[in-house]
Amino acid sequence: MEHYKDEPKTLLAVDCIIFGFNGESLQILLIKRGFEPEINKWSLMGGFVQPDESPDGAASRILFKLTGLQDVYMEQSAVFGKPHREKMDRVVSISYFALIDIREYQHINSQEFKAKWFPIDEYPELIFDHVDMINTAKRLLRSKAALYPILFELLPEKFTLPQISNLYEAVYEIVIDKRNFNRKLLSSNLLIKLKEKDRENSKKGAFFFVIDKDVYKEHIVTFLRFLPSWSAQDMGK
Amino acid sequence: MEHYKDEPKTLLAVDCIIFGFNGESLQILLIKRGFEPEINKWSLMGGFVQPDESPDGAASRILFKLTGLQDVYMEQSAVFGKPHREKMDRVVSISYFALIDIREYQHINSQEFKAKWFPIDEYPELIFDHVDMINTAKRLLRSKAALYPILFELLPEKFTLPQISNLYEAVYEIVIDKRNFNRKLLSSNLLIKLKEKDRENSKKGAFFFVIDKDVYKEHIVTFLRFLPSWSAQDMGK
DNA sequence: TCAAAAGTGTTTCAAGTACACCCATGA
DNA sequence: TCATGGGTGTACTTGAAACACTTTTGA
Numbered sequence: 001m002e003h004y005k006d007e008p009k010t011l012l013a014v015d016c017i018i019f020g021f022n023g024e025s026l027q028i029l030l031i032k033r034g035f036e037p038e039i040n041k042w043s044l045m046g047g048f049v050q051p052d053e054s055p056d057g058a059a060s061r062i063l064f065k066l067t068g069l070q071d072v073y074m075e076q077s078a079v080f081g082k083p084h085r086e087k088m089d090r091v092v093s094i095s096y097f098a099l100i101d102i103r104e105y106q107h108i109n110s111q112e113f114k115a116k117w118f119p120i121d122e123y124p125e126l127i128f129d130h131v132d133m134i135n136t137a138k139r140l141l142r143s144k145a146a147l148y149p150i151l152f153e154l155l156p157e158k159f160t161l162p163q164i165s166n167l168y169e170a171v172y173e174i175v176i177d178k179r180n181f182n183r184k185l186l187s188s189n190l191l192i193k194l195k196e197k198d199r200e201n202s203k204k205g206a207f208f209f210v211i212d213k214d215v216y217k218e219h220i221v222t223f224l225r226f227l228p229s230w231s232a233q234d235m236g237k
Numbered sequence: 238m239e240h241y242k243d244e245p246k247t248l249l250a251v252d253c254i255i256f257g258f259n260g261e262s263l264q265i266l267l268i269k270r271g272f273e274p275e276i277n278k279w280s281l282m283g284g285f286v287q288p289d290e291s292p293d294g295a296a297s298r299i300l301f302k303l304t305g306l307q308d309v310y311m312e313q314s315a316v317f318g319k320p321h322r323e324k325m326d327r328v329v330s331i332s333y334f335a336l337i338d339i340r341e342y343q344h345i346n347s348q349e350f351k352a353k354w355f356p357i358d359e360y361p362e363l364i365f366d367h368v369d370m371i372n373t374a375k376r377l378l379r380s381k382a383a384l385y386p387i388l389f390e391l392l393p394e395k396f397t398l399p400q401i402s403n404l405y406e407a408v409y410e411i412v413i414d415k416r417n418f419n420r421k422l423l424s425s426n427l428l429i430k431l432k433e434k435d436r437e438n439s440k441k442g443a444f445f446f447v448i449d450k451d452v453y454k455e456h457i458v459t460f461l462r463f464l465p466s467w468s469a470q471d472m473g474k
Numbered sequence: 475t476c477a478a479a480a481g482t483g484t485t486t487c488a489a490g491t492a493c494a495c496c497c498a499t500g501a
Numbered sequence: 502t503c504a505t506g507g508g509t510g511t512a513c514t515t516g517a518a519a520c521a522c523t524t525t526t527g528a
Contacts, residue, residue: 003274004326007285009246012318012329037240048244051327055318078313079331081249081292089241090288092249094316143384162507179509180491202506203499399480416482417518439479441525 013093014059015046015130017077017137018067020102021154023163023201025119026170027102028134030126031066032114037088038127044134045113046093059096066113073099073153075144077137085129097137099153120170142172149190152211160198160206161185190215250330251296252283252367254314254374255304257339258391260400260438262356263407264339265371267363268303269351274325275364281371282350283330296333303350310336310390312381314374322366334374336390357407379409386427389448397435397443398422427452 018029030042045066049058056076064070074096081092102117118124120138145151151167152159164185165176185191192212197205255266267279282303286295293313301307311333318329339354355361357375382388388404389396401422402413422428429449434442 004248004285004328007248008288010249010286010288011241011244012247012249048241049247049318049329051245051247052320054320055316055329076315079292079316081286083289083291091241092286092292147380160507177492178507179493182508183510184490199499203501204497204505204507205499206507397480414518414520415480416520419481420483421517436526439525440527441478441480443480 011089011091012049012055013046013091014049014055014062015044015093015095015133016059016063016066016074017044017095017097017134018063019097019099019120019137019141019154020105020117021167021170022102022117023166024170026167027117028120028123029066029105029115029117030123032116033127034113037086041127042124043127044095044130045115049094055094056096059094059098063096063098066115067100067105069100069104073150075140077133077140080129080133082129093133095133095137097141099141099150101154101156103156145171149188149216152216158194158196158198158208158210160201160208162201162206188215248326248328249286249292250283250328251286251292251299252281252330252332252370253296253300253303253311254281254332254334254371255300256334256336256357256374256378256391257342257354258404258407259339259354260403261407263404264354265357265360266303266342266352266354267360269353270364271350274323278364279361280364281332281367282352286331292331293333296331296335300333300335303352304337304342306337306341310387312377314370314377317366317370319366330370332370332374334378336378336387338391338393340393382408386425386453389453395431395433395435395445395447397438397445399438399443425452 020027020029029045031045033039033041033043045062047058047062047065049055053061056074059074060070060072063072063074075098077095077097079092079094083090085091085093120134123134126134141150151164151171154167155163161178161182165178165181168174168181169176190212191209194208194210196208198208199205257264257266266282268282270276270278270280282299284295284299284302286292290298293311296311297307297309300309300311312335314332314334316329316331320327322328322330357371360371363371378387388401388408391404392400398415398419402415402418405411405418406413427449428446431445431447433445435445436442
């Protein structure tokens, strides 16, 4: 009962652009490949889509394999499929980007893969078209985050106002006026102030906040601009 | 020199959501399938990615085959790949959306396919998950068009102000205040007013405009909101 | 002359932007 | 006590929104 038996089949892969934030700069998680081809070169974490799983499922599986994390914010980014993007085999790859709290990853300490965090614009040479994948994901991240408050996925559950503004400054490579930014943020009613303070990063200490989950869900399908319009250049897709 | 010979291969298809605008409502172009499976049912125009072409190339080829049009605005929408989305075979499909000037299509009159335009929310039952594809593409179109002036791709080269506002009203299903909308549009310097008038749609006639191509290219990578913020709900990706 | 669509201006209000100082604390 | 980062308020400017009437012309 197969109908398409004369049609060509292809290898279908997924590659994950894993974003993290260390408090200062936006980072990506790369691995040193342990298999051929291109063994021992740096690359994105990837793998092949299996017959019994969807591409989204494959991406989650692969992210879990590397980081031990589940239920992570993840989104399809783009399909890369030029005939000779890999030299030996024809592989079409779907790229995904994931946003994770870098600190949760750090106590995983995966032995299986040689993985390392790199600043978003200071990483080693990568195989195939993985640089294009990263650039596309970066544009998509900026574009999406200009409309939706997804960047909170990069922060721990409890975070401070300075952390958020540092994050936005890192993602967009801009300088933010903290007074205006904080006001806009607070006026969204998205944040709940805790009594507790973070004393790690300053002497005075900065108050912790958490997301108001109900409001957050609404914002996911609503318009909210967290950035001044002049910062929104080159957002791609 | 193949490295991945134990990995599974899959059929990889593309499906095109072809948007057109008839002056009143947003339309999509559907075909009646001339082949098994699901012969004689309505569906999106699609086809398989060939070994010597990229997915983007496949989408362009398929669009050309149906419409005779080339150099059309086209964008990757999303990948659909649940294991059993087609009953008999495992097919992963990349959906694309295209924006075409419906009038250019109309003098093509393709005999090869039984194709027909349908209003965007009034089309027949479709095979597989093509309805999901259309909904995803619709959300993406709205989201993208809220930031970039891509909807002009749906209009003829010369168009009138009432045509543009009808188009935005159709895409977002809103009612627009023409005075505010026209002012915003004109203040973008994106439009060049011609001396000529369109007399087909009214007695008084409406002036034609064309896009200022240089400004247009800049807007493609710049921020410009053509819509009131309250209209921007449910824009998905 | 009238019906039908095109085109035009002003006021009000909300949001964005620019800008500078005091506060709390640990070293 | 001082160096460091956290936090707060106001005036100004720009853009968004609400709103109604006149113009043109073919039938």
